[in-house]
Amino acid sequence: MIPDNRLPPRHLHVVRTGKTSAVIKWESPYDSPDQDLLYAIAVKDLIRKSDRSYKIRSRNSTVEYTLNKLEPGGKYHVIVQLGNMSKDSSIKITTVSLSAPDALKIITENDHVLLFWKSLALKEKHFNESRGYEIHMLDGAMNISAYLGNTTDTFFKISNLKLGHNYTFTVQARCLFGSQLCGEPAVLLYDELGSGAxxxxxxxxxxxxxxxxxxxxxxxxxxxxxxxxxxxxxxxxxxxSSFTAFANSHYSSRLGSAIFSSGDDLGEDDEDAPMITGFSDDVPMVIA
Missing domain, CATH: 1.20.5 (Single alpha-helices involved in coiled-coils or other helix-helix interfaces)
Incomplete structure (x- = not known):
């Protein structure tokens, strides 16, 4: 039995959001309903200013519902109420934007630069190449932003860069509605002094x-x-040289021997001087 005070659904919240869908969850106005309850769900697109409505019956105390056919980066106002009752619960949902293009890089030519990136369709199944990309530039020296244009290719030519300025380029999936519903931007800083000469x-x-x-x-x-x-x-x-002089002074090629004196017996007979023999003429050796 429905209470007279017309209680709205309780604890309405978002379970998870994706790029094109969102899962919402709520509890019935009162515990353990004894019959199916009819819920009306209204989805208001805050960007395109359009409305959609759904109906669902459930006897469960906790109800979960998936909203499909949403747009990446969209903003929605969701209202859930019991049948045509006047009181309702509402939440705001923002879906996940398309990812930024990968591998953004720049190549410098003589009088211009070229931006290159990978196709977003390689990782985003919801992206159509016909949507294209848009390119923005920020002049860091003058703090001025500029919209450079859009393209369906994966490269873009930029000319007339000023000497001594640094630039920040962004590439993203093209915005669909009044500069909204855009993809996430890929950002690249270009700090060369200029172009050409x-x-x-x-x-x-x-x-x-x-x-x-x-x-x-x-x-x-x-x-x-x-x-x-x-x-x-x-x-x-x-x-x-020192070794050669030492060897020449202590080796007699005539005798084929090396003679060492202790220095204490200078002036005595030669037969008392210690002598070491047995060295060859071919290989002179010194023993210290």
Missing amino acids: GASSARAARSTDVAAVVVPILFLILLSLAVGFAVLYTKHRRLR
Whole structure:
């Protein structure tokens, strides 16, 4: 039995939203109804200013209903009431927008730039290529936004960029109704100094700056290596000369032996001097 005070459906809320659908849920005006209840659902499109209505019967205490044929990025006002009763419950729903195009990149030409991106139809089954894309630009130096146009291709040519300015480009699924029902934007920052000769001059200047830093460092490294090799070579020559002089002074090629003196018996007879023999003329050796 329906109460006399005409209670509206209770706890109306959104369970989940998608790009083209939304699931809503509510409870009956009173617990455990003993008969089917007729609910009227009105869906008002807040962007296109159109209305749709549905009816559903249910004896359950909790009712769930799926709204279909919605538009991505749309805004709706949903009203649920019991039969033709005057009191109702309502909520506002915003569907999920189309995704942003992937792989947005820029290529610089002599007098213009080209924007490239992947087709949105590759990941959005609800997107038709005939809808196209729209491109916007923000001039960061002057803080001015501009609408550059739309295209059904996956590239866009942009000319007349100013020297010394930085730009932010956005690409999104084309808006369908009064700059609404748009896709999510893909954003790309372009901070080159300009286009054409200006950009070439800027790139040349940056190359010169890099060379001015790298070349002296490489020269210092090579100079350090050359000095190091020179020092090692000098020490090697000196050590070899010292060894040759030492060997020549302590080896007798006539006797075929090396003679070492302790220094304590200088002036004594030669037969008392310690002597080490057995060295070959071909391989002189010194034992210290």
